[in-house]
Amino acid sequence: MILIKGAGDLATGVAHRLKKCGFDIVMTEIAQPTTVRRTVAFSQAVYDKEVEVEGIKAILALKNDDIDNIISNGNIAVLVDEEAKIVDEIKPDVIIDAIIAKKNLGTHIDDAQIVIALGPGFTAGVDCNCVVETKRGHYLGKSIYNGNAIPDTGVPGNIGGYTNERIIRATDDGKIKPVSKIGDYVEKGDIVAYVNDTPIFAELNGIVRGMLQDGVYVYNTMKSGDIDPRCEKDHCFTISDKARSISGGVLEAILYLRHNQK
Template identity: 60%
Template sequence: MKVLIKGAGDLATGIGCRLHRCGFDLVMTDIPVPTTVRRTVAFSRAVYEGQAKVEDITGVLCHSLEEIQETIARDQVAVVVDEECRIREEWKPDVVVDAIIAKKNLGTRITDAEVVVGVGPGFTAGLDCHVVVETKRGHNLGRCIWEGSAYPNTGVPGMIGGYDKERIIRATDDGLFQGQVKIGDLVDKGDLVGYSGDSPIYALVGGVVRGLLQDGVEVTTGMKSGDIDPRGIVENCYTISDKAASIGGGVLEAILSLKKKKR
């Protein structure tokens, strides 16, 4: 079965890895300059590195339908730069999963494929997709929503290790981002972690740098540029998160449930 996933960030990649292991053929799309901070577990990295390995699965940047087919034949995930998702018309997927996590619908329609799944807020089951998968941490994380929408975006990140908004590394000015640490580094509160333009960015909490933008990305004041995990477990920087795995399970359930109903 052919699945097109819009987005190739860490949550989309968690979905993609779960589907790939279950035998689905995958194409994932992203923008020309991805802004994924958890780059070590995201296929979006393939956009500027050519390929990206996440756990035991490799994503490869493709430029044509022929390259996509060759990549899938090698049991790899095809990644394409396609902000408008034009590849949908050419590849004709059975399933479309919108995992851009934009907190709003950027153009997905329920008619885009036989099965259309919206991930997170911004979608309404039965209106612009067949089913929505919840992305908010808590009791309903990963749950399939067959009527209505996911929890609205609160603007406050989920609590990890007793911290929420303090975990986020945010740009302090407009300009180009330049990291002063690497993903996997341990930092203390107050440490210099990067610059946005000429403006320094300091850690608001101690822990391990779990995510960080690639150098040279243009950022604006307040833009999410990284992520610190106060639990300080370095190994977690290189494996799919519990949240991404739960959402991936929800998407898998959604696809198989809808296919069963259609039979």
Template identity: 60%
Template sequence: MKILIKGAGDLATGIASRLYHSGHQILMTEIAVPLTVRRIVALSRAVYEKEALVEDMKGVLVTCMKEAEAVLAAGDIPVIIDEHAAIAEEYHPDVVIDAILAKKNLGTRIIDAPFVIGVGPGFTAGEDCHCVVETKRGHTLGSTIYEGSAIPNTGVPGNVGGYTIERLIRASAPGRIEPLVSIGDVVEKGQVVALTGGKEVYAQMSGIVRGMLQSGVEVSENLKIGDIDARCEIDHCFTISDKARSVGGGVLEAVTRFEHMRQNYAMVVLAAGRSVRFGDNKLLAAISGRPLYQHTLDRMQAFGDFPQYLVTGYDSIAKEAKEQGIQTVMNYEPKLGISHSIRLGLEACLEEHPDIQGILFSVCDQPNLKAATIQRILNTASVHRGQIICAGNPLRPGNPVLWDRMFFDELGGLTGDNGGRKIMSRLHDKVRYVEAQSEELKDIDLKDDILE
């Protein structure tokens, strides 16, 4: 797949290594003056050296998409100075990975690509990305998170060789940095290892210099400019770290999972009910300042790579769905019950995608449903084929529900106001549940259900 990695530092390079060796096409963006301490093992070095070799990968500085395509054709990795990743508009990546490691989100959105990964703290799965990968050293390093966030930044670096904060080399004053030692040199505690703004910087421990900023860079006081490793393994200075490989493994897992499911599932939104209990068209009722149906359309944008269908009898809703790229199926006979909407959606999907593995059916009156819950349903379906995946639990099953293709005939045979619950009631052993908060599963049926 085409993958854009925001950032080309040592951790981003470890991610690139995992993806590159798995056959994916990588393009990386960087800022004009990279501040990568472990620069020898970072493709960001290409920004000021034009090319950077890290193990068997070569990063090449480019200035436009045409140059990037030539580098990709040669089997290498283009690196472009592009702080806001504007090149994505030309590149059209399948996956965007924010590996800037700013400890906060600098502008990445869940709709920036079919699949978006946030690396480290500052991202929330289901809100600004589909998946977060943990970067904190320890038991969960490299784990994939599909709901919630990574462990918050503590400000204390991970333990390496028995040392934490002592292993960092920090600028003693603002100004230009002048390294007095090189990466790979062994230093002693108290030794002067650099000058910043003309002021001496001392090593806080003995060990090998694993990282040091390039000479001449303007730095601020207390900025991290170097790294010392007590293990004194010279190879560690010139190869991708265990942490970067672990985080890269988590990213590769998430990318591979997405790659396997993207062509296998579709989504059908049911929005043709008569709203009898509500009194008028509830889908137009204002919830948090927007029509009820708009909450569902907004949520669907996070899954734009999956075929999407909206079954409705309302022309205004159909028009907005079409503008968003959702196929619309008109149902002007809602009196025939929900089974008619299910059948219309099922038939429309199978006409265009006869080999689809499963279809997620959702309703249009759940304003609090989270994108993260939909993602977890898709994840569960991808590893439990031949099952029905339902939001909620056995005591409170809810929507959405993803149906494997082996149940399509039964769905198509429903009649009247009978939905999928009738099938599920006799196939308990085929149903798996994805836990969701009760507020997510709440339908807007009555005007009293609307809480501004």
């Protein structure tokens, strides 16, 4: 049994690979997920009750008793449980912190036999047994058993020669109203969404790869979507190279730690 904290697109890439390898998966989420790449995120089950990503289905567990039934039917269970209190009930063998908060929100190395964390904010050997690198580049997906991931730079990864420009950011505090859908082609200067009556403009030409759910509350400058300058529409509906790389590092860590903890 593996419990994954968070069910965003990177967590989904991890869950998808582990499920295909035969592991039982439970994922926890907040009551109003803010995943921008929601077409490839199991967090969308919180809104839609169930979601399928590349042949793997995740179903919202409305109560803890639903988890066993969901898993026994070959699916991933998603539970609204911001503090992951379900840990005490199901006692997972592996816990993966995939919240990507860039800081530790409450994961401890003794929470399970194997504890893995994604990205900066954790120290392998102190907070967890392994940290998996999440920064794009040469070390993406590396399993770190002693030390830290590369510190957060605050600059989004380079895709097609663009970094900050590809991020759609809220222009006010309030509820977002998307104009463009995921998969739409937009040009620089197009209005892609509104927050209240304030427009959000595209800062480059490309395809909208991510966009928050209509009506989600945002704050000024909050990441609310992204534009992909590569203009490959299929990328909007498939797990990213980054998520696949990270999932490989997680799978390595589980197998390595299981072998070496005996």
